[in-house]
Amino acid sequence: MSAIIIDYLLAAIFSGIPAVGFxxxxxxxxxxxxxxxxxxxxAYCSRKFLMDLNLSLELSTFLxxxxxxxxxxxxxRKYIVPRPVxxxxxxxxxxxxxxxxxxxxxxxxxxxxxxxxxxxxxxVDNSLRTIIVLGGIGFGLALPSxxxxxxxxxxx
Numbered sequence: 001m002s003a004i005i006i007d008y009l010l011a012a013i014f015s016g017i018p019a020v021g022f023x024x025x026x027x028x029x030x031x032x033x034x035x036x037x038x039x040x041x042x043a044y045c046s047r048k049f050l051m052d053l054n055l056s057l058e059l060s061t062f063l064x065x066x067x068x069x070x071x072x073x074x075x076x077r078k079y080i081v082p083r084p085v086x087x088x089x090x091x092x093x094x095x096x097x098x099x100x101x102x103x104x105x106x107x108x109x110x111x112x113x114x115x116x117x118x119x120x121x122x123x124v125d126n127s128l129r130t131i132i133v134l135g136g137i138g139f140g141l142a143l144p145s146x147x148x149x150x151x152x153x154x155x156x
Contacts, residue, residue, distance in 0.1 A: 008045055008048070008049075011041075011044055011045055011048055012041035012044070012045050013041070015040045015041050015043070015044035015045070015093035016036075016037035016038070016040045016041045017037075017040075018040065018092050018093055019036045019037050019039060019040025019041075019043075019089045019090055019092055019093060020033050020036055020037045020040070020089070022036075022088070022089045022092045023036035023037075023085075023089035026088060026089065028085045028089065029081070029085070031079075032079075032081060032085050032086065035075055035079075035086055036085075036086060036089035036090060039068055039071065039072060039086050039087070039089065039090025040089065040090050040092060040093050042064075042067060042068060042071060042090070043064050043065065043067070043068045043090050043091055043093060043094050044064075044093040044094060046063070046064040046067050046068075047060045047061055047063075047064035047094055050063055050064060057096075057129070057133065058129070058132045058133055058136055059136075061094055061096075061133050061136045061137060061140070062136035062137070062139065062140045063140065064094060064140070065091055065094065065136060065137045065138075065139075065140030065141050066140040066141075066143055066144060068086075068087060068090045068091060068140070068141065069087060069140060069141045069142070069143060069144035069145065070144045071086075072086035072087045072090065072141075073144050073145055073148055083145060087141050091137050091141065094133075094137060095133075095134075095137075096129065096130045096133040096134065099126045099127075099129045099130045099133070100126070100130045102122070102126045103123055103126035103127040103130060106119050106122050106123035106126065107123055110123065
């Protein structure tokens with residue numbers, strides 16, 4: 001049991017670091033950097049938890065980015081800061097870099113050494129997984145604010 005807790009704590013720490021780094025690259029206010037780290041930890045750990053429940057990578061990423069969207073919407077309303085300040089830095093640990101890199105390497109290999117059915121299969125698999133995960137991140141981040149705008153609009 002303690003090994004699982006340590007694993008999640010390490011995942012939270014190491015996913016908060018790139019979130020803070022990208023927050024600094026995007027010049028977010030200093031006061032929001034800690035929330036960016038929390039957002040990155042929430043995003044990655046919730047996706048990790050959902051994948052531990054045997055959900056697919058794509059669905060886990062979509063649900064985790066929806067959770068981040070809800071949390072960022074709450075923080076943005078509470079601290080009167082634009083929502084992308086929290087969301088952009090928070091989703092960085094969930095980007096599918098390994099799959100995108102593998103797809104590009106497969107494409108370069110096909111160009112250099114010729115096309116084989118195995119290379120086409122792995123290229124298509126990695127490319128589709130990358131596209132679906134990126135779409136899930138975008139849709140998951142947009143969904144909470146779309147719901148909030150629709151149902152909490154002033155009458156006048």
